[in-house]
Amino acid sequence: MDANTGIAVCATVIAVGSLWISLVQTKSAREHNRQSVRPLLQIRMVKGYNDDIARLEVINAGLGPAIVTKTVVTFDGEVVGQWDLQTYRRVTESFPFQPKVLTLVEGAALLVGQKSYLLHVDGFSEDEHRWFWELISRRMLIEVRYESLYGGENFAVRSSPL
Structure with a gap:
């Protein structure tokens, strides 16, 4: 494996990790927004x-x-x-x-x-x-x-x- 392939693999892993973190944060923000207007x-x-x-x-x-x-x-x-x-x-x-x-x-x-x-x-x-x-x-x-x-x-x- 040459250096360019290694860099591409690392960049892909970082991008997938960033996407996952973004999705988790979005879900958490939506849940927070729902709870912030919850009647009781x-x-x-x-x-x-x-x-x-x-x-x-x-x-x-x-x-x-x-x-x-x-x-x-x-x-x-x-x-x-x-x-x-x-x-x-x-x-x-x-x-x-x-x-x-x-x-x-x-x-x-x-x-x-x-x-x-x-x-x-x-x-x-x-x-x-x-x-x-x-x-x-x-x-x-x-x-x-x-x-x-x-x-x-x-x-x-x-x-x-x-």
Whole structure:
């Protein structure tokens, strides 16, 4: 092997190594960019301590907006539909009054830091509104499927019964 062949082989190895490093860095940068806008939804049940509101709330604690792709509501162990006005009315029709509501339908966006009450009762009293706390803590389960702006992740969050 002469010197020119050796130099050509070394140059080829260096070029292939550089290409590999470039591809790894590009993949890493893409993953970083996806994570930098990843939403993180949480659903919490809260009885007011500083206020008199009892609520089931959804919060986007992530770094990017959450796009709702699907919601599923289970009531007394039976799937009743997505979290829309029809399902809300079906779930609350037998209660003394209907709590205030925010529905989540396909395509709805929850912005970074946004906190929304899915259901809430103002002027909450343990005795008068026990039925409401029973509803959000034991009888009703809401699952929200969502994704980031990139799409395709199929993230999910569920309210958890006590």
